[in-house]
Amino acid sequence: MSIFSSTKKEQPSKEKKNSTEPIYLGKGFEDREKWLKNCFHQSSDVIFHTFIVNETQCAVVYLQGMVDQSLFDENVLKPILSTDFTIPKSDFFHKLLDLKQISAMSSKLITDMHVAAESVLEGEVLLVIEGENRMLAFPFTKFDKRSINEPTTENVIRGPKESFVEDISTNITLIRRRIKSSSLKMEQKEIGKITKTRVVIGYLEGICKPELVEEVRNRLSEIQMDGVIGSSYLEEYMDDYPYSPFPQMEKTERPDVVSASLLEGRVVVFVDGTPIPLLIPGNFYMFLQSAEDYYQRYISATWIRCIRYIFLLASLFLPSFYIAITTFHPEMIPTNLLISVAGARDNVPFPALVEALLMELAFEGLREAGIRTPKAVGQAISILGALVIGQAAVQAGIVSAPMVIVVSLTGISSFIIPHYDLAFSLRFLRFPIMILAGTFGLFGLTMGALVIYIHLVSLRSFGMPYLAPTAPLRLGDLKDVFIRAPWWMMNRRPTHLSPMNPKRANTKKISNGEDEGD
Incomplete structure (x- = not known):
């Protein structure tokens, strides 16, 4: 932000909103200096610098490391010290405000000591002058901040590569x-x-x-x-x-x-x-949409989105489905596959539910280990840990090979979900559904799915139904839910948001250089 402005603001609005009672110490220079030093007692990074101009005491207060000192010296201190103030002492402040450099700055006039202290903490330079109850705060804030880099979790191929920073x-x-x-x-x-x-x-x-x-x-x-x-x-x-x-x-x-x-x-x-x-x-469907969907052609985006929904169901229900059919409904498995699964599970001492819980917990531990360890070794730990533990568990007869395949597919499915928050929710709900499936079979899995669906239907986010636009059903908004329609078809904003201006485009499609709009 530029440090120059054509206007000078009187008392800032923050002073009016401050919940602390204002403190006005008048024109007493020593009183204000003492109050500020007591306020910032044992704060070694708060700098107090006192100097005299035209027999008038002045003090500069600022926070070290948050102020561009070179700019302050060039635009404030140097003009003040190099100007010949052959005027009465009472007119010093008004003459100071008439200086070309200072009059052009977006400085603030402050009388409340609490507001003055807040200005220092925000990185501004406070100028206190003897014989004047008003103080000047200059916006010379400068501190180190992270540069704009590529997103770390929402990468795209064709879209922009910028991400937000902490500032x-x-x-x-x-x-x-x-x-x-x-x-x-x-x-x-x-x-x-x-x-x-x-x-x-x-x-x-x-x-x-x-x-x-x-x-x-x-x-x-x-x-x-x-x-x-x-x-x-x-x-x-x-x-x-x-x-x-x-x-x-x-x-x-x-x-x-x-x-x-x-x-x-x-x-x-x-x-x-x-x-x-x-x-x-x-809403729920926002968390299954990726920025990449809107930079690819709509056919590619629709196919990828369909894959995403399939793996969403796999992430939540695949281990539970395997537990249910192997424990309660083996007649659903083709004969050849059933023989293969039974042979793989012949030496496993645990039931399918315990087997799945052990593998899922191990996989969650490996996932967290890969995140918390340094980047140089995190990926290696995740890959080697999964391979070594999975292979060793199968050879030791603790788990069966089909269970390792199911848990691996489930883990891959959770990584396909674009937003981490939704992926974590599904990982968390996977465990109670596995317990229901291991206790009641497919009936328990169905009960778990119904409870989750009823919960989703009952949710609201700032008054908007969480499953909008499918519950309640709004056919016009389905163009960007399970599929990604072409841009020339999505000429209206989502109606479940109740926008003030529902139309966002006038044309539906342009072909042969002619407008075929509505």
Whole structure:
């Protein structure tokens, strides 16, 4: 952000919102300096620098490591020290404001000591002047931050390679670059009594439903806590059903995904210090869509999406189905395959349920070990661990070879799901369904599936049905659920979001240079 602006702001709005009683110490230089030093007692990174200009005492207070000192020296200290203030002492402050460099800056005039301390903590440079009750805060904030890199979990082949970073201003800029419209609103709030974390609500005015924006504002305003370190803190406070295993807000590290969601009528919540914003509201089918779906041709995207749904069912039900048919329904297995499975299980001392639980727990442990260990050895541990443990378990007769195949296919299936939160939910639910299948057979598996479906139907995310647009059924919105229709067919926004402007394109298809629109 540029440090220059044509306007000078009077008392900042933060001072009015500050819950602490304002403290005004008047023109006493020593009193204000003493108050600031007591406030930052035992804070070695807060720098106090005192100097005299025109027989007037001045003090500079700033946070070391968060200020561009060269810019401050060049644009503030140097002009002040090089100017001949042959004026009365009482007119020093007004003469200072008339300096060309300072008058052009977006500096703030502050009288409240609490606001002055907050300005220092935000990385601004505070200038205190003797004989003047107003103080100046200069926005010379500068600190090291991570550069914009490729996404680590949402990679695409043809799409953009940018991802969000921990700096909220950079993240907002990435959205502004894609949506160049004054309708894009970014409302800032401050949450956390101690951390005072910046939280920004983004939406498109005229598209997003105002009731949705108001509901997000209300839920955020009700959050009272000492600190917010990541967006997950806010997510758990705002969930409609906090005890549900299913995620109710989408998280993404891709600016293009956020931009597309805003254009559909959703709300985004940015949190300073985390590269993962929240998209509100969320539904089940959002977590099965990948950014890659919209950069490939619709035929390829539809085929990949169908594969994804098939493996979704495999990730949740494959081990349970194997347990049920081998334990209770062997007549469902072809004779040759049944003989093969029975021969493989001949020396296994455990029932199929115990066998599956052991293998699934071992696989989950290997997965976590691969994530937590250093990158240089994490992948090797995962591969070698799976191969060695699987082969050794089969040779020792602890598990059967078919069970190793089933668990391996189940693990691969969970990796196909694009969003980690949904994949984890399915991994968690896999265990109770296995227990039901091992106890009641296919009847237990069916009961588990019905309970999950009833739970999904009952869920809401900020008032929107979690299984929309299939429950309730909205035929027009199915163009982007199980299939990915061509862009010229998706000329209307999802109606389950109740957008203010439902139409997003006027044409259906262009062929031979002629418009065949509606």
